[in-house]
Amino acid sequence: MDMYKKILVVVDPTRNEQKALKRAIELATRLTESAGEAVNITAFFSIFDFSYEMTTILSSSERDAMRQMVIKDKQQWLDDKVKELAPSLDIQSEVVWHNRPFEAIINQVIEHDYDIVIKGTHQHDKFKSVVFTPTDWHLLRKCPTPVLLVKEHEWPKDGNILAAINVGSDEEEHLSLNNKITEQASKLADLIDANVHLVNSYPGTPVNISIEIPEFDSTEYNNAMLKHHQDSMKEHANKFNVDPSNTFVEEGLPETVIEQVAQKIDAELLILGTIGRTGISAALIGNTAEHVIDHLNCDVLALKPDGYISPLAE
Template sequence: MTKYSNILVVADPAQDHQPALSRAIHLARRSDDVKITLFLAIYDFSYEMTSMLSADERQAMRRGVVMQREEWLKDLIRPYTDDGFNIQLTVVWHNRPYEAIIAEVFSNHHDLIIKATHDHDKIGSVIFTPTDWHLLRKCPCPVLMVKDHSWPENGKILASVNLAADDETHEKLNDSIVDEAKSIADLLGAEVNLVNAYPATPVNITIELPEFDPASYTDAVRGHHLKSMKALRHKHGLPEEQTHVLEGLPEDIIPQVAEDIDAELVILGTTGRTGLSAVFIGNTAEHTIDSLNCDLLALKPEGYVSPLSPNLP
């Protein structure tokens, strides 16, 4: 039984080429009994605004658009279904795509979302849409954001861990990030690398405390992170040369290391406002994470409850 057996692929309504579907097929080829649902949420405000139409006529027009899109998706999946892949289609009318996607996850218990991101023409970096950000923050299951490139054999996976905090939640999240990286690496024949960013010495401390020695402070912080990384790699049986501990902000260090090792996939955790997850909070971080030039898999910690969960009061 594979880990991801019920994958939700979010279709891109703007193009025939569907990198997210290709990625799902890539995973399904290497596993048994994978069910893929190709999902599209559509909405056309003009159909809601036509006062000349009765409610029934508006409903009929919506149904017509939905059926038209279903036919388009059927054409897209035909080569794969003819090849024996289990692919279902779901098209819904909804004005907030991310809410429709997360509702679908809850109702049909999907264990992975795959969605294509948009390339920025100038530098080839990832531009996340508002829907992407909502999914990264609020989706209860892992979210794989895909770029339009292939996953090469013997590629590299970069797992981003947070070694600043000693609390149990972060330790568990670190372990699940590394375990995830290892299981995907086994599936794809890839190499696992770990990355951790540690903070630079705050400038204001050196100004306010003349006797403060920034060099020894930096050495102490770096030493703590190196020691924690050593413990983590020993625990998971990884060699030292596949670990990277660098000074700087996570949102700068992660894309830098991903580029240096030519990673095909970055895995990180996304919740709360501390450590790693701070990458996903605030405008600066949102813009810098855009510079990742490969796929991104975002995991939630154990026990995460989505604000869109139907079980919330």
């Protein structure tokens, strides 16, 4: 199984607990055992201190020297942290100076052909909820590789993976992404001994239609819409040998349906697609998506359509 041969892990230097690095080690270990081929991990983060850029006391060369001292110090911390968590693994590490973390991460991906980015999400102590940072959202929208955002949920044996798909669309981009999401879910399920579940939402009758056209039969419309999505889901599930009892077709907003199903099955991982440069679309639509994923106590793996090119690469 050669789905991920090069993993870039984004380390948080402000925290002692490095859940993203632990998840990367877990994933790489399983991949190596499965494929019999070593998986490369690079631990990475960027730093920036505006005061070094603004001071007029130092010359340009002195500022460069100061930056290099800071980088060297952080590099030593990172090397120590890697050895502490994985003394037997050969994990590379790199610290760079950059004022926009998401750009530094995506530049690394593009320059070194990484297959996946793994990053932890922040815990909001006051409410004990996970808060996605601007860096997370930039990565979801602009990173050309899959992005795995790690939370607190373990990956237990015989756990559940939830794949959010859009079976109601006939657009080639959506159909292709549905296949990609489900293939990824199946491969990961085999790798970590989990069960694949599929979820799809469909819209109810638009309120304005019922008001403007009194003779409009909303029940008939809803039934027809439900049947269309159920038939499409059955066909898609059969193609990937997913048990029909592990499929969910629900009326409602995608973000609401996904959250409810993820909680119902206690998913350890949600896999969804992001389409286009405007960020999450198709699987999740609108600003509420951010709040929904924040509320889920599971990892989130976001995939891009085939052929996606990051705006940073253009």
